């Protein structure tokens with residue numbers, strides 16, 4: 143359908159009203175800002191119920207942050223009309239009957255184009271009024287796009303553990319980022335975060351959310367993953383959200399360029415991939431290194447049975463646990479040797495995942511002096527001698543002492 147710019151816009155508002163009235167509304171997106179320097183780049187609008195009354199929930203996407211505002215329907219329609227008249231040229235209204243695309247130029251060539259509906263069912267309208275977390279309303283679009291929550295913002299049952307993990311991760315990362323002095327803006331320089339071995343990128347999206355929405359920083363977030371299919375899927379989600387400051391690349395932890403990285407993350411990277419990530423982060427001078435190790439295989443075959451642990455380490459299970467503990471303990475010592483303050487944190491309760499230890503390292507503002515290095519080196523050597531650990535993937539970080 144075509145018409146002049148006013149009628150196309152008016153018709154879109156009329157379709158919006160109808161879709162809210164007959165409950166066929168799925169989502170409205172306002173895009174293509176009229177001004178090149180507009181603060182709000184895009185607005186994503188959802189239909190929710192607040193205290194039993196329908197509202198439109200607006201997520202305003204700015205370069206550095208997302209903010210959310212809920213309005214009752216009448217005010218909300220006026221708000222959409224005003225924003226389209228003054229701020230945005232384009233809009234897409236998704237309903238279960240059809241998708242409507244507003245293409246408006248500066249002159250009188252506005253058009254409203256009908257497309258086949260991309261959504262067969264309308265989302266539930268219940269507004270989740272659970273206690274606020276750092277994820278909050280602004281996280282709903284990406285959590286929904288990743289399929290982690292339903293359209294009412296409730297965690298999907300099968301993915302509830304992942305949701306809990308993301309929630310806790312953002313909370314922990316927020317504290318660590320503050321400890322590392324990364325909460326304050328650094329001129330116009332974006333905060334560079336790299337998540338290696340990122341898999342589907344759920345926690346990369348969480349780091350992106352943390353940087354731009356929780357810390358309010360300009361960010362440049364990269365997920366690095368060895369599987370091309372996962373890279374493509376995650377990039378498709380990021381593009382659908384208009385997240386130009388988040389990208390996924392096919393690459394290897396060992397070789398991916400890390401110039402200027404400030405936060406290096408490696409979660410559940412198997413076996414020595416965690417060590418490679420730590421080494422790369424330290425060598426790149428990252429201010430914050432965060433790993434959640436898994437599958438500790440390197441130290442287990444080397445682990446001796448020193449007295450008085452020998453009678454206990456006869457048990458395979460205890461030897462296994464001790465190897466994990468020794469590996470992660472050694473990692474913290476090597477990080478301290480290289481001038482980082484370390485923390486071992488229970489990431490989420492073991493009821494949610496057995497892989498629940500997180501090691502976090504914040505680079506000290508001054509490099510360790512010779513005496514400090516000698517002390518940490520002696521601690522590492524004694525620890526390794528006690529357990530009979532002759533080699534470890536972090537050894538390159540100890541060379542040249």
Ligand SMILES: C[S@@+](CC[C@H](N)C(=O)[O-])C[C@H]1O[C@@H](n2cnc3c(N)ncnc32)[C@H](O)[C@@H]1O
Pocket residue numbers: 338339340341342343344345366367368369372393394395396408409410411412415
């Ligand atoms: C267990 S998954 C963890 C995914 C994600 N970090 C999380 O915690 O949900 C480990 C991921 O690391 C990837 N990976 C393993 N070795 C890698 C390497 N050397 N370079 C890049 N990615 C790697 C695997 O393909 C896999 O997707």
